Amino acid sequence: MRTDTPQTIYRKDYTPPSYWVDTVEMGFDLDPAITRVATRLTMTRNRDSRNKSLVLCGEALELVQLRMNGKPLTKRAYTLHDGTLEIFNAPDKVTLEIETLTHPDRNTSLMGLYVSNGNFFTQCEAEGFRKITYFPDRPDVMAKYTVMLRADKKKYPVLLSNGNLIEEGDLGDGRHYAVWEDPFKKPSYLFALVAGQLVCQEEKYTLQSGREVLLQVWVEEGNLDKTQHAMDSLKNSIRWDEERFGLELDLDRFMIVAVGDFNMGAMENKGLNIFNTKYVLANPRIATDADYAGIESVVGHEYFHNWTGNRVTCRDWFQLSLKEGLTVFRDQEFSADMIGTDSGRAVKRIEDVRVLRQAQFPEDAGPMAHPVRPDSYVEINNFYTVTIYEKGSEVVRMYQTLLGRDGFRKGMDLYFQRHDGQAVECDDFRAAMADANDRDLTQFELWYSQAGTPRVTVDTHYDPVGRKYELTLSQSCPPTPGEDRKLPFHIPVKVGLLNSHGSDMPLHLEGHAQAGTTMVLELTKEKQTFVFTDVPEQPVPSILRDFSAPVILEIDYTDVELAFLMANDSDPFNRWEAGQRLAMRRMLELTRDVQDGHVLADDDGDEPVLTESFRAMLDATALDSAFREFALTLPSETVIAEQMDMVDPQAIHTVRRFLRRSLASALRIDWLVAYQSNRTPGTYSPDAASAGKRGLKNLALSYMIELDDIEAHVLAQTQYDNANNMTDRLVALTALVNSNAPGKVAALDTFYNEFENEALVIDKWFMLQATARTTDVKAVRKLMKHSAFTLKNPNRARSLLFGFCNGNPSQFHAVDGSGYAFWAEQVIALNAINPQVAARLARSLDRWRKYAPVLQGKMRAALKQVADTKGLSKDVLEVVTKSLAN
Ligand code: B3K
Ligand code: ZN
Numbered sequence: 001m002r003t004d005t006p007q008t009i010y011r012k013d014y015t016p017p018s019y020w021v022d023t024v025e026m027g028f029d030l031d032p033a034i035t036r037v038a039t040r041l042t043m044t045r046n047r048d049s050r051n052k053s054l055v056l057c058g059e060a061l062e063l064v065q066l067r068m069n070g071k072p073l074t075k076r077a078y079t080l081h082d083g084t085l086e087i088f089n090a091p092d093k094v095t096l097e098i099e100t101l102t103h104p105d106r107n108t109s110l111m112g113l114y115v116s117n118g119n120f121f122t123q124c125e126a127e128g129f130r131k132i133t134y135f136p137d138r139p140d141v142m143a144k145y146t147v148m149l150r151a152d153k154k155k156y157p158v159l160l161s162n163g164n165l166i167e168e169g170d171l172g173d174g175r176h177y178a179v180w181e182d183p184f185k186k187p188s189y190l191f192a193l194v195a196g197q198l199v200c201q202e203e204k205y206t207l208q209s210g211r212e213v214l215l216q217v218w219v220e221e222g223n224l225d226k227t228q229h230a231m232d233s234l235k236n237s238i239r240w241d242e243e244r245f246g247l248e249l250d251l252d253r254f255m256i257v258a259v260g261d262f263n264m265g266a267m268e269n270k271g272l273n274i275f276n277t278k279y280v281l282a283n284p285r286i287a288t289d290a291d292y293a294g295i296e297s298v299v300g301h302e303y304f305h306n307w308t309g310n311r312v313t314c315r316d317w318f319q320l321s322l323k324e325g326l327t328v329f330r331d332q333e334f335s336a337d338m339i340g341t342d343s344g345r346a347v348k349r350i351e352d353v354r355v356l357r358q359a360q361f362p363e364d365a366g367p368m369a370h371p372v373r374p375d376s377y378v379e380i381n382n383f384y385t386v387t388i389y390e391k392g393s394e395v396v397r398m399y400q401t402l403l404g405r406d407g408f409r410k411g412m413d414l415y416f417q418r419h420d421g422q423a424v425e426c427d428d429f430r431a432a433m434a435d436a437n438d439r440d441l442t443q444f445e446l447w448y449s450q451a452g453t454p455r456v457t458v459d460t461h462y463d464p465v466g467r468k469y470e471l472t473l474s475q476s477c478p479p480t481p482g483e484d485r486k487l488p489f490h491i492p493v494k495v496g497l498l499n500s501h502g503s504d505m506p507l508h509l510e511g512h513a514q515a516g517t518t519m520v521l522e523l524t525k526e527k528q529t530f531v532f533t534d535v536p537e538q539p540v541p542s543i544l545r546d547f548s549a550p551v552i553l554e555i556d557y558t559d560v561e562l563a564f565l566m567a568n569d570s571d572p573f574n575r576w577e578a579g580q581r582l583a584m585r586r587m588l589e590l591t592r593d594v595q596d597g598h599v600l601a602d603d604d605g606d607e608p609v610l611t612e613s614f615r616a617m618l619d620a621t622a623l624d625s626a627f628r629e630f631a632l633t634l635p636s637e638t639v640i641a642e643q644m645d646m647v648d649p650q651a652i653h654t655v656r657r658f659l660r661r662s663l664a665s666a667l668r669i670d671w672l673v674a675y676q677s678n679r680t681p682g683t684y685s686p687d688a689a690s691a692g693k694r695g696l697k698n699l700a701l702s703y704m705i706e707l708d709d710i711e712a713h714v715l716a717q718t719q720y721d722n723a724n725n726m727t728d729r730l731v732a733l734t735a736l737v738n739s740n741a742p743g744k745v746a747a748l749d750t751f752y753n754e755f756e757n758e759a760l761v762i763d764k765w766f767m768l769q770a771t772a773r774t775t776d777v778k779a780v781r782k783l784m785k786h787s788a789f790t791l792k793n794p795n796r797a798r799s800l801l802f803g804f805c806n807g808n809p810s811q812f813h814a815v816d817g818s819g820y821a822f823w824a825e826q827v828i829a830l831n832a833i834n835p836q837v838a839a840r841l842a843r844s845l846d847r848w849r850k851y852a853p854v855l856q857g858k859m860r861a862a863l864k865q866v867a868d869t870k871g872l873s874k875d876v877l878e879v880v881t882k883s884l885a886n
Helices: 228-245 288-307 316-338 341-366 386-419 426-437 443-449 559-568 570-596 608-618 625-631 637-642 649-666 668-677 688-703 711-721 726-737 744-755 759-770 777-784 794-807 818-833 835-845 851-867 876-886
Strands: 019-029 033-044 053-058 062-068 076-082 084-087 091-101 112-116 119-123 142-152 157-163 163-171 177-188 193-196 199-206 212-219 253-259 270-278 455-462 468-476 491-498 519-524 527-532 540-543 553-554
Touching: 033 759, 053 835, 084 142, 112 157, 119 253, 119 270, 142 193, 142 426, 157 177, 193 270, 193 777, 199 818, 212 228, 212 540, 212 570, 228 288, 228 316, 253 288, 270 288, 270 688, 288 316, 288 688, 288 726, 316 341, 316 386, 316 426, 341 570, 341 625, 341 637, 341 688, 386 426, 386 443, 386 491, 386 519, 426 443, 426 468, 468 491, 491 559, 491 818, 519 527, 540 559, 559 570, 559 608, 570 608, 570 625, 570 637, 570 649, 608 625, 608 668, 637 777, 649 688, 668 688, 688 711, 688 726, 711 726, 726 744, 726 759, 744 759, 759 777, 777 818, 794 818, 794 835, 818 835, 818 851, 818 876, 835 851, 835 876, 851 876
Parallel strands: 019 142, 212 253, 253 270, 455 553
Antiparallel strands: 019 033, 033 091, 053 084, 062 091, 076 084, 112 119, 119 193, 142 177, 157 193, 163 177, 199 212, 455 468, 468 527, 491 519, 491 540
């Protein structure tokens, strides 16, 4: 917490550290009120930085003792201010002994060492290690750690840290100790310790090489019936990384620990991954299909970091996407491979693109827009963004699209060959990809250095006499804060051409050998024309198949062409995309009508092309249920908002509901058939096929409930009463709550009572009310008074506050501005507890300039109110300052 103007850190200012750390020995006397930390660092001067002083970072620490090479340091030999300990005139070889005190039970920021439900946990990425001891807390300083934990044996029977347990025993005074040694050099952000009352599920697992490793999933007592899925996901991740990338687990022991108070999803600490309980605990009673999938992907993600992040790490935090974009790409591919089928892969792809459009495109168009490799930041924690993660993953995916799977693998192999054990830059990854494939990827660098979502427009011309088809692609990119002009990107555009029967035509690109029915065009200039020859009839183009680049594609299709693509495109992504375009067009038309004062009447919903394509999709039982579910889901209110010059949340909400009701009524029988034929009787299984069926069945229920009639109420109530799993239970409850069904209040109560002791389910209970149609600010305030609500637990705060501010746009943007006043209050309250969570909530007003002037004024006032608050963390200050400035 600070009040002075926070400093901006620039990428161009990077300088290597003045000292390297060779070894770190730490001793912890764990006590919630005062923990004593004794650290011994052996350090060597970096030969490249003569005459520089030795610099260590520290925050919220009480310094007890400081000794250099065996002697206490005199007050004149160092300075200590602003979180920096600077030692002058240190020799080339230094042994530094530091004793500090911290107060874990007062640490509500959940960075550094803290207490959650009586147990100790740490979170050090990005800059939390400096809250534990003084240290050159930067990722390019990699060292070997030996850690001794001492604590009361009864209260803290389990003592864990990174690497291997090399010694443990009693201290005689009711206390005990454990010594852990990590054989690998690591940056401080990967340090972790856990101590407390925990139990584990463990298994021995044999690697492909024949080596046996020990896998453990640690949880609080009472949760051992919820660890199997995480354990299975871990084993699948280990096998997948061996098979797909030839990467083996390098430790003899790999631990996952679940904690209920955690700022994000999980953390890849070497050998000791710490997870939000949300991404570990699952059984059919408490977890939904989405939870099961989320656990698989996050367990995979953290495990894959062991190579992409830990073995090869980042030189500085500007390179964050080097590990995050790459690791998201790896977890996306892992989840897709776990489904196995081509259509399953496509569904996963659609899901990932939906996230990108829902969250990253708005970010890239707003005041916090930044390149995948940012040039500056105030608070690095604000840069764990969808741009770094999801767009970063798209950038990595484009290498694979351009180089092919084998070429990509060659690039990965070279990357590890060159950089294992190093802290490197995004450019090093690009160089490995280029060199391994003998390709020039110079222009590709712009994906790292320029922010903003490029737009690609398509023009076509067919010459029936010459049987030639011209495809002209043009690109542009709107300005982003600090970047007015953009250079053209290197964009892989995957295309196919459909004939009038809906089949793919063979592609003959002028000057190229024939390339099957899908090919990757490389758009590198502002405008380029690609000429296809031997084209027997005017084709319908299918552009950007599989979403081959993170761009906005502008193409003029007629409604009939879109319906044709939705019915026929061999590329499932574009098949889905066509339906989305069709629906989007209709919703934007209707929104304009509503804004012009038109009151929607039944015949406005008479939309034959859209209705018939939906009917055809409902009837297309040969397609995966999961795919049909996605194809039948209208673009979200947030995605529609991004398409408008001036956002009108109420009009969007009215129209989307109206269209859903029209589709519900026109296709009533079809929905019911889909509902009945996608039931999954018997024992619950979260596999993709069953989850897909439940998804389609539950989408059908959500459409039918729009009609709000007795039949729909009975259906929802029956499903609620009879469900044998949380997916069906929660969807039914959501349907009831968003209707006038007589049983809705009772259902909310029974749900609460039944799951009172399952924190993750109570989060869902808050979330579903936060996002319910009728929940206004008053109702949220009332929910905040509920005995189960607390701002201190990030999951709980997110479920209610983020649920409302981000997930209930028409209520949050109430014209009286009450939503914004509420938002300001909560950002300020959270700021005092947990700056990271507060800064996330602060992002909810990012897009304020896109709204009608009355709303804009109120949003601006709320932003100013926060910005003017005394004692604001630099996390929140950076977000609101940038919002107001750009
Ligand atoms: N690397 C962590 C994120 C740390 C966030 C710090 N504010 C989790 C992950 O991406 O795997
Ligand atoms: Zn990650």
